[in-house]
Each structure stands twice: as structure tokens, then as C-alpha cells.
Amino acid sequence: MNARVPVIATHALSKVYSPGSEAEVVALKGVDLRIERGDFVAIMGPSGSGKSTLMNLIGCLDTASSGRYECDGVDVATLDAEELATLRRDKIGFIFQGFNLLPRMSALDNVAMPLGYARVSPHERRERAREALAAVGLAERGTHLPSELSGGQQQRVAIARALINAPPILLADEPTGALDSRTGEEILALFKRLRDDDHTVVLITHDADVAAHADRTYVMRDGELHAEGDLPHPDDAALALASSATSAGPGTAGTGAP
Amino acid sequence: MTFLDILRTAIFALRGNWMRSALTSLGVIIGIAAVIVMVSVGQGTQAEIDKLVSGLGSQRLDISPGAGRGPAGGARQSASSFFSLSEGDGDAIRNEIPEVQYVAGALRGNTQVVYAENNASTSWQGVQPDYFDINGWTLSNGAMFDAQDYGSAAKEVIIGDTVRRELFGDDDGVGQTIRLGRVPFTVIGTLAAKGQGGFGQDQDDVVMVPLETGRRRLMGFMGLPPSAVMQIALTVSDAKDLNYVQGEVEALLRQRHKIKPGDDDDFNVRNISEIVKTRTATTDLMSKLLGAVATICLIIGGIGIMNIMLVSVTERIREIGLRMAVGAGPSDVRRQFLAEAMLISLIGGVIGIAIGIVGALLVGKFSDLPVALNGRVVGLAAAFSIATGLFFGYYPARKASQLDPIEALRQQ
Numbered sequence: 001m002n003a004r005v006p007v008i009a010t011h012a013l014s015k016v017y018s019p020g021s022e023a024e025v026v027a028l029k030g031v032d033l034r035i036e037r038g039d040f041v042a043i044m045g046p047s048g049s050g051k052s053t054l055m056n057l058i059g060c061l062d063t064a065s066s067g068r069y070e071c072d073g074v075d076v077a078t079l080d081a082e083e084l085a086t087l088r089r090d091k092i093g094f095i096f097q098g099f100n101l102l103p104r105m106s107a108l109d110n111v112a113m114p115l116g117y118a119r120v121s122p123h124e125r126r127e128r129a130r131e132a133l134a135a136v137g138l139a140e141r142g143t144h145l146p147s148e149l150s151g152g153q154q155q156r157v158a159i160a161r162a163l164i165n166a167p168p169i170l171l172a173d174e175p176t177g178a179l180d181s182r183t184g185e186e187i188l189a190l191f192k193r194l195r196d197d198d199h200t201v202v203l204i205t206h207d208a209d210v211a212a213h214a215d216r217t218y219v220m221r222d223g224e225l226h227a228e229g230d231l232p233h234p235d236d237a238a239l240a241l242a243s244s245a246t247s248a249g250p251g252t253a254g255t256g257a258p
Numbered sequence: 259m260t261f262l263d264i265l266r267t268a269i270f271a272l273r274g275n276w277m278r279s280a281l282t283s284l285g286v287i288i289g290i291a292a293v294i295v296m297v298s299v300g301q302g303t304q305a306e307i308d309k310l311v312s313g314l315g316s317q318r319l320d321i322s323p324g325a326g327r328g329p330a331g332g333a334r335q336s337a338s339s340f341f342s343l344s345e346g347d348g349d350a351i352r353n354e355i356p357e358v359q360y361v362a363g364a365l366r367g368n369t370q371v372v373y374a375e376n377n378a379s380t381s382w383q384g385v386q387p388d389y390f391d392i393n394g395w396t397l398s399n400g401a402m403f404d405a406q407d408y409g410s411a412a413k414e415v416i417i418g419d420t421v422r423r424e425l426f427g428d429d430d431g432v433g434q435t436i437r438l439g440r441v442p443f444t445v446i447g448t449l450a451a452k453g454q455g456g457f458g459q460d461q462d463d464v465v466m467v468p469l470e471t472g473r474r475r476l477m478g479f480m481g482l483p484p485s486a487v488m489q490i491a492l493t494v495s496d497a498k499d500l501n502y503v504q505g506e507v508e509a510l511l512r513q514r515h516k517i518k519p520g521d522d523d524d525f526n527v528r529n530i531s532e533i534v535k536t537r538t539a540t541t542d543l544m545s546k547l548l549g550a551v552a553t554i555c556l557i558i559g560g561i562g563i564m565n566i567m568l569v570s571v572t573e574r575i576r577e578i579g580l581r582m583a584v585g586a587g588p589s590d591v592r593r594q595f596l597a598e599a600m601l602i603s604l605i606g607g608v609i610g611i612a613i614g615i616v617g618a619l620l621v622g623k624f625s626d627l628p629v630a631l632n633g634r635v636v637g638l639a640a641a642f643s644i645a646t647g648l649f650f651g652y653y654p655a656r657k658a659s660q661l662d663p664i665e666a667l668r669q670q
Contacts, residue, residue, distance in 0.1 A: 056664050059583070061582075061583065061663050061664050061667075062664055081587065081588050082587040082588055082589060085582060085585055085586060085587035085588070085590070086585065086587065088582075088583060088584070088585050089584065089585020089586075090585070094583045094584065096667070100576070100580045100583075100667070102577060102580070104270065104274060105270075113581070113584060114584040114585050116260075116263045117581075117584065117585040117586050117587070117590055118585065119260070122260070122262070122263075161584065165585070
């Protein structure tokens with residue numbers, strides 16, 4: 001690699017549900033997006049705008065109908081379900097609105113769970129899970145069940161779980177949606193700290209106040225992605241050029257620092 | 259996920275619904291128990307046959323009167339064909355076939371034995387001297403018949419252990435006088451106990467008298483030709499001569515009985531393989547029945563497992579979605595649910611093995627069927643239970659592995 005490869009690079013990414021039928025829905029129309037390592041980006045949009053579809057594509061949970069998506073340099077279009085799972089494991093840390101902790105497992109086991117699929121030895125798993133819990137300030141809560149933790153603590157356990165494989169991308173879907181505003185602020189502050197530690201955070205939200213914490217904000221509308229802030233409009237020829245020349249380094253598109 | 263992880267997760271999942279898991283494994287429990295009983299009865303029979311074949315049985319021929327059971331099956335036989343064998347046949351065999359080791363003719367019947375106020379009903383056998391060696395009888399007390407006893411139709415009797423116990427309790431009874439029917443006999447010896455026979459009959463419930471004694475004093479009038487016997491048993495010195503001797507005996511008897519070429523024999527020579535055949539017929543039927551029970555139970559049990567696993571997949575759809583999101587591939591998910599199905603089935607198998615062992619022991623105790631238990635039986639049953647789990651767990655596991663993680667995560 002002669003230059004920093006963007007962790008997320010999409011080009012003309014489109015998604016059509018039930019193509020050819022009467023129920024055909026064009027959820028995503030030619031989205032071009034570049035996110036570099038260390039970015040803290042928010043993607044905003046009302047429900048039905050295609051932001052969930054975009055999140056699923058970026059999260060490698062789904063594949064696009066057309067266009068390209070390179071996740072940390074890997075073209076996902078060619079991958080089968082098994083390889084997509086491996087890619088998610090290595091590249092993406094998911095953080096959900098509902099935390100999605102397994103209720104009958106301790107916080108430590110919840111955090112360590114993804115390592116099992118990465119074939120890490122049980123001893124190392126526990127060590128790393130402890131470190132990850134400590135990193136989100138829950139070192140003392142490892143043996144607690146999710147039901148014994150507050151919402152904010154549960155979300156921090158979920159963030160520790162997302163961090164455990166040191167993935168280049170943290171994908172957070174309404175991470176503060178189920179939290180009161182003060183706890184939400186704490187979580188967002190944690191994201192900023194992670195950004196400062198060179199993690200990439202992609203925040204998906206419908207809440208402008210939450211999105212305001214990010215360094216850059218995109219807005220989804222009717223399947224199209226529009227930039228706010230310092231990024232040129234996606235229709236801008238410069239971006240299209242930069243995105244299509246994938247081997248080029250960070251070009252005319254902004255690279256993050258506000 | 260390592261094997262241990264998968265196992266740990268599976269145990270964890272099953273423990274959460276332990277009552278359901280236990281009920282689900284019931285079909286497998288019954289099926290495996292039936293497998294154990296079936297196989298142990300089968301092996302018991304085999305062991306008994308092996309014993310028979312390796313013992314005197316492999317050197318033995320039994321000649322009985324009447325035509326062999328041909329296609330006519332149970333056709334009535336005339337009295338003359340019923341008594342077609344004679345002492346002379348036995349003598350001829352002894353004299354003309356040098357490979358023969360022992361030959362003895364025998365008569366038999368049923369009688370009441372009486373001593374003081376004790377009486378019992380038993381069977382008597384009138385025998386020639388070699389009979390004891392051919393059948394492996396030995397004395398525990400007293401003496402054998404001597405040549406004079408055989409010649410003179412002496413009223414002497416050697417009694418089996420069961421008869422001894424019924425008449426004399428703990429005494430040996432040698433020297434006492436008992437009545438067989440109305441005839442007084444002197445007990446000159448007691449037979450060492452042999453225990454249960456191949457069909458579960460009590461071999462010791464018998465009394466022995468010399469052949470001539472039986473014919474004259476016990477047989478009564480049955481249109482019996484002089485010197486007729488109901489059975490001739492013989493052994494050969496070397497088991498490998500058995501087929502040859504069988505041929506020789508058949509030829510000799512045909513000649514002596516003046517049977518024209520093409521006509522049916524009026525006697526029937528049976529060797530060990532034919533005896534084994536009759537003996538296995540009973541246990542074969544039993545095995546088939548148990549096999550059917552085992553098959554049905556395992557299928558029903560397996561369907562139960564499949565059903566519960568499908569429920570489990572539906573219930574845990576969010577967990578599956580989450581695991582997929584954090585990097586579990588379809589094969590990981592499939593393996594996890596397969597492991598759970600196999601675990602249910604294996605636990606059922608272990609309980610079934612325990613119940614089956616108890617069942618096999620009960621069958622051995624309360625029925626005539628021979629039973630043999632060993633590690634192979636248990637291994638086979640365990641393999642069956644795992645196979646059931648694998649087979650019926652595959653479809654739910656595949657279904658789980660093919661879930662769309664997006665859909666799965668969206669479920670509440």
C-alpha cells in the first residue's frame with residue numbers, strides 16, 4: 001500500500017429490493033462515500049431514506065445490486081456468506097440501539113464472544129475481553145449479567161464487544177436511542193475518545209443533536225447521500241473522479257480533519 | 259469456535275430449557291434402550307451358539323425317526339415311521355463307521371416320581387451307556403449303571419438334581435427307594451446339575467433308567483416294536499468328520515431300512531447347524547420386534563428433536579443474527595445447532611443405555627432368552643443416538659445457518 005487506503009469506499013452503490021416486480025423499491029441510488037481511518041462520521045436521515053440499507057451494505061450484512069464497495073480495501077461483491085462473516089468479524093464492530101447483549105451470559109463472555117469465531121484461545125479471549133471492558137470503564141463489571149447493568153453500562157459492554165477484534169470500522173446504529181440524554185452524551189464522548197485513538201466511527205442516527213458530535217455529517221434523502229459540512233456535494237465531479245480512481249490516495253475529497 | 263466452545267454454548271442453551279430438552283430426549287431414551295436389549299439378546303444367543311459349536315455340539319449328530327420336515331410340514335406320521343429306529347441301527351453305526359466315538363439310543367416319557375409324601379412330575383429317559391458321555395452328564399453321588407443293569411432291566415434309577423431336591427431336599431437320596439408311576443426303583447446315583455438349557459428348560463428335571471428298563475417297565479404298550487428307540491445320538495471323534503459321518507449314517511440307515519432310491523428317508527439326521535437354526539429362530543423374531551421398536555422410537559424421537567430445534571431457532575433468531583453480525587459464518591451457526599441436537603440425543607442415549615442395561619438384565623432374569631452385555635453394545639447405542647441427533651438436527655441447523663442476519667436482527 002503506497003498510501004492510506006480508505007476504510008470505506010463506495011462507488012455508485014445502489015440497492016434495489018424485489019427488482020423487476022411491482023414491489024420494486026430503489027432504496028439506494030448511486031451512493032459515493034469515502035471514509036478514512038480515524039474519521040468520526042454521522043449519517044443522518046429520516047426513516048425510509050435508505051440509511052438502514054446503506055448501513056447494512058457498509059456493515060457487510062448485505063450486498064449491493066450494483067456499484068462497488070471496498071471495505072478496508074476488500075471488494076465485497078465477490079464474497080460468499082462465509083467470507084462476508086469473516087469480513088464482518090475482522091473489519092466491523094457493530095453497536096446497536098438495543099445493545100443486543102446475550103442476556104444469560106456475563107458481560108465478560110458477551111465481550112469475548114466474537115473472539116470465539118476468530119479462533120482465539122480461551123485464555124487470550126478472557127485477557128482481551130478484560131482489557132476491552134477496562135477500556136470502556138467497566139473493569140469491575142465483568143461477571144455481571146446484562147440485566148444487572150444500567151443501559152449506559154450495557155451499551156459500553158456492547159462497545160467493548162465491538163472493539164474486541166480491533167476492527168477498522170465501528171458502525172453504530174442509533175447507539176444513544178435507548179439511553180437518556182446524559183448517558184447518551186457519555187457514549188458519544190466515548191466515541192470521540194475512540195476516534196482520537198485512531199478508530200473509525202460511523203454513526204447512523206436520525207437525531208441532528210447526536211449527529212452534531214461527529215466531525216462530518218451526511219444526510220440520506222430518498223436513497224441519495226448528500227454531504228453536510230466540509231465535504232463537497234456528492235454530485236461533484238471531483239469526488240466521482242477521486243472515487244473511481246480507487247488506487248489513488250486521498251485526493252480532492254476531504255480526508256476528515258475538520 | 260473450538261469444540262469446547264460449541265459444547266459449552268450448547269449445554270448453556272439446553273440448560274435454559276432443561277425440562278423441554280429432557281422431554282424431547284424421551285423418544286431417544288426408549289429407542290436406545292430397545293437397541294441395547296435387542297443387541298444384548300442377539301449377542302447372548304450368539305455366545306450360546308458359539309459355546310455349543312465349540313463344545314461337544316460340533317461333534318454330535320441326532321437321529322430321530324420319521325421323515326425330515328419336508329414341504330409337507332406337519333403331515334401325520336404313522337406309528338411305524340414313528341418307531342423306525344431300533345437298537346440294531348445304533349449297533350450297526352458303532353460297528354461299521356469307525357469315525358464314530360459314542361452311540362446311544364434312548365426312549366423317553368413322562369412319569370410321576372414319589373418318595374414318601376413327596377412327589378413330582380418329571381420326565382424319564384431310558385438310555386444306553388454312551389448317553390451320559392454324549393450329553394456331558396456326570397454323577398455327583400452314587401454309581402453308574404453297570405453292564406448287568408443294562409442287560410437285566412434292573413429297577414435302578416439315576417436322578418437329576420431338580421428331582422433330587424424335590425424328593426430328598428438336602429439329602430442325596432442314594433440307596434433310597436422311590437416310585438416311578440407304580441414301579442419301585444432304587445436310586446443308585448445323582449446327576450451333577452447342568453442348569454438351564456438352550457431353550458430355558460430345566461435340564462435337571464429328569465430321571466435316567468437303563469434303556470431296557472424304560473422299555474419294559476415304564477413305556478407301557480404303545481404298539482412299540484421290540485428294540486425300538488426314539489432317538490439315537492452319536493458323536494464323532496473328530497469334528498471335521500461330522501459331514502462325512504452324517505452321509506455314512508444316512509446311507510447305512512437307508513440300506514438297513516431298505517429304502518429304495520428316490521424314496522424319502524424314514525429317519526432324520528440333524529447336526530449342529532440345524533439345531534442352531536431352530537435355536538436362533540426364536541431370538542431372531544425377538545430381535546426383529548425390538549429392532550422395529552427401536553427404529554420407530556428413534557424416528558419419533560428424532561422428529562421430536564427436529565421440532566424442538568426448529569422452535570429453538572425461531573426463539574433465538576435475534577441471537578443468531580447477533581452472532582452472525584459479530585462474525586459467525588453460516589457454518590458456525592450450523593455447527594452450533596447441530597451440536598445442540600446431538601447433545602439432546604446423546605443425553606437421551608446415555609439415559610437410554612442405562613435403562614437398556616437394566617432392561618436387558620431383567621429380560622435375562624425373567625425370560626428364557628440368553629443375554630450378553632458388553633462395551634460393544636454400549637458403543638453401538640451411543641453411535642445410534644449421535645446419528646439420530648445428526649440426522650434430525652441437520653435441517654433445523656441448516657435453516658438457522660441460512661437466516662439473513664438483517665432479518666434476524668430486526669426480529670423482536
